[in-house]
Amino acid sequence: MAVFTSYALGILWATCSNTGEKYLLTNQDPYFANFIQKINGGKIYTLTHCRNGTKLYCLRIKKSLESEIEESGYTGRKNTDRAIPRVDNNADFVRAYIQCHSSLGLRPCKTRRGEKIKTPRLRLHGAWMLMEWMSEVIAKTVGVGVKKVQKHSNSEMGILHYQSCVEIIKICEWVLSESHSQAFEAAVYLTFQNKKGPSKKGQPS
Secondary structure, eight states: OOOSOHHHHHHHHHHEEEOSSOEEEEESSHHHHHHHHHHHOOOOEEEEOTTTOOEEEEEEOOHHHHHHHHHTTOOOTTOTTOOOOOOSOHHHHHHHHHHHSEEEEEEEEEOTTOOEEEEEEEEEEEOHHHHHHHHHHHHHHHOOOOOOOEEOTTSSOEEEEEOOHHHHHHHHHHHTTSSOOHHHHHHHHHHTTTSOOOOGGGOOO
16 A cells, blocks of 8 residues: 655655665755655755755655655656656646755846736756656646746756746646645745735635
């Protein structure tokens, strides 16, 4: 019987690395380690990122649960030909992945009148095939357009750009509609603080 839900596997795919001896979850948001700990057990500990000094929350996955991760098709996060996951609920997997492995903020642009403004932008990062699949899942689940994967400027990985305010609001409301990171929620409301954006708990504004 499966222990990890599709949502949990989305977290693990986005935050876990395989050292050859163990699966280790690491992320600067404690929500993900705490969520998986409820299923996996174990002790959460912290490390400091060697390059930027960020505090990371870490959790080692039990040996007895490693096979379940592998059966979902997991390969390393930096694997450029990463496969599509084998999960029961594609939408839940993607909803978790977005919280762990995306960036949401404002981008500068100009209006037709030449006025300088800042508008929301949501970007998802990952292996090319995985991003193509996620674009289809998001489009089907939320009702937004399918995005073409773009090449990441600093690697062979792919990136999805969402720049329509309406589409970003739909995606964020969906992500926030069930279990979610408070840090992701804060980023959403910070981005839309001066705009009409998602309402609390994913309910329409």
